[in-house]
Amino acid sequence: MARIIDGSALARSLDAQTAAEAAELKSRHGIVPGLAVILVGNDPASEVYVARKIKGCARVGITSFEHRLPHDCSEAEVLALIAALNGDRAIHGILVQVPLPPQIDPARVLGAIDPAKDVDGFHPVNVGRLSTGTGGLVPCTPLGVMKLLDTVVDDYRGLNAVVIGKSNIVGKPIAMLLLEREATVTVTHIETRGLPEIARQADIVIAAAGSPRLVRGFWIREGAIVIDVGITRVPGQDGRKDRLVGDAAIDEMAHAAAVTPVPGGVGPMTIACLLSNTVTASRGAMP
Ligand code: NAD
Numbered sequence: 001m002a003r004i005i006d007g008s009a010l011a012r013s014l015d016a017q018t019a020a021e022a023a024e025l026k027s028r029h030g031i032v033p034g035l036a037v038i039l040v041g042n043d044p045a046s047e048v049y050v051a052r053k054i055k056g057c058a059r060v061g062i063t064s065f066e067h068r069l070p071h072d073c074s075e076a077e078v079l080a081l082i083a084a085l086n087g088d089r090a091i092h093g094i095l096v097q098v099p100l101p102p103q104i105d106p107a108r109v110l111g112a113i114d115p116a117k118d119v120d121g122f123h124p125v126n127v128g129r130l131s132t133g134t135g136g137l138v139p140c141t142p143l144g145v146m147k148l149l150d151t152v153v154d155d156y157r158g159l160n161a162v163v164i165g166k167s168n169i170v171g172k173p174i175a176m177l178l179l180e181r182e183a184t185v186t187v188t189h190i191e192t193r194g195l196p197e198i199a200r201q202a203d204i205v206i207a208a209a210g211s212p213r214l215v216r217g218f219w220i221r222e223g224a225i226v227i228d229v230g231i232t233r234v235p236g237q238d239g240r241k242d243r244l245v246g247d248a249a250i251d252e253m254a255h256a257a258a259v260t261p262v263p264g265g266v267g268p269m270t271i272a273c274l275l276s277n278t279v280t281a282s283r284g285a286m287p
Contacts, residue, residue, distance in 0.1 A: 002256040003229075005148050011268035016058050018276045022061035022262055025282055033062040033251065033282035035093040035119065035274075036085045040078060040104065041071035044098045053095070056271045062278050075104045079112050086114040092285055093119035093278040095233050107259065119277040122169065130176050137277050142173040144269025145227050146207060152258045153204070158182035162199050163187045164215065164247070165208035170229055174206050195219075207247035217252025226259045227249065229266045 025031045035057055039050050050066070057064035071201035078096070085253075087093050098108050112119075115125035129136030153159070161183040165171035175187045183204065183241055188195055191240045199205050199219040208214045208229035222228060230247030247264030253259050260266055 001254050002226075002250070003152065003258040004136050005151055005258050005260045005265065007144075007265040008268045010148060011019060011144075011272035012149065014269070014272040014276055015056070017059040017277050018272070021279045022282075025279065025286075026061070030280070031092075031285050032283055033092050033279050034090045035062050035095065035278045036065045036067060036091045038067045038069065038078065038081060038096045040069045040073060040095070040097070041101050043099065044227070046099070048099050052271055053230050053274060056275050057278075060275050060279075062275060071101050072103075073101075075108065076144075078104055078109050079208040082109065082112045086112075086117065091117065092282040093117055095274070117281055118223075118240070119274060119281055120169075121173070121277070124192040124199050125174075127168070130173055133180050135280065138177070138273075140167055140277060141170050141229060141266060141270045141279070142177055143219060143273040144266055145229065146177050148227060148260055148266065148269060149204065156183040159183045159206045160201050161185045161204040161206065162202035163206045163208065164195070164199070165189065165206075165210070165229070167208070170208040171206075174208065174229075175212055194240065197245070205248075209247050211237065211247055212245040213247070213249040215248040217255070221252055222255045223238060223257045224278075226253060226256050228260050228262050231262060231267060234283055 011219050037050055037053055054064045094113045096109055098106055107284050110122045113123055115123045117136050121137040126136040130138060157244060158241050160176045162169050163175045166187050166189045175185045179187045186198060196219045200221050202224055204225045206227045212228050212232045226248050228246035228248040232245045234243045236242045244263045245287050250259045
């Protein structure tokens with residue numbers, strides 16, 4: 001059987017480390033890490049994500065500041081709030097929950113965040129640093145993927161990695177992180193031809209397409225590692241609860257070396273990495 005990589009357990013141990021670092025920042029330097037979360041409108045999924053992030057902050061000793069703006073607020077209002085938070089010494093991380101309403105340009109908003117406080121790692125300066133291997137804050141889901149992979153891979157040099165999905169927030173940064181470790185990376189997307197054959201060449205497959213059970217068992221070669229980033233909510237039938245389904249049919253992957261489950265794989269690591277990034281950003285405030 002393939003080893004199941006337990007993302008919930010790894011997230012708990014990362015949280016413990018983050019909490020210890022936050023406590024040390026407070027006792028040694030008097031810095032209490034602060035995260036500002038901006039939520040525009042009341043998208044139900046965003047409400048759930050924001051609530052989880054705020055709960056996570058409390059768990060590890062980060063002070064959270066929730067800023068809610070109405071659905072019809074202007075882009076100027078969001079930019080003014082970001083400018084105020086950029087200048088606020090109690091705030092070390094700023095997160096704008098996406099999606100934003102149509103009157104607000106996400107690129108302009110994300111680009112207005114001070115790169116040193118950009119705990120989501122979406123600012124062009126941090127994207128540039130990641131692609132040139134020169135540090136900066138790394139997007140949370142890709143960072144979580146690498147930490148999960150690190151539990152089963154010692155040396156990435158020369159391994160074939162296939163990333164399915166090329167979004168700015170998941171696929172592309174994962175590809176950059178794998179390249180940094182000297183893996184040979186193929187980035188694929190909806191227009192890629194012959195994806196099953198390409199995936200079959202891989203030592204590592206990262207599925208980040210948002211297409212339930214896209215990656216089948218016969219796409220995966222014996223001994224490969226499969227990290228499933230995809231999350232699709234499938235409505236429950238006959239009064240049953242909704243289910244979260246990944247991009248990989250892991251029940252067909254007994255021949256893989258290791259796989260991540262959905263839920264309980266990448267998802268918990270994303271929030272743990274956000275908290276860890278906030279403490280990293282807080283260190284920038286040390287004298
Ligand atoms: P996106 O829609 O921005 O990008 C999807 C990418 O997958 C695109 O590049 C597209 O070309 C590609 N794609 C779609 N269908 C495909 C197919 N059939 N074959 C090959 N490529 C295909 O999505 P995203 O924001 O990158 O998110 C991807 C998935 O990851 C979603 O399910 C999302 O919910 C999930 N996600 C999970 C976490 C987490 O914490 N676990 C975080 C972010 C995103």
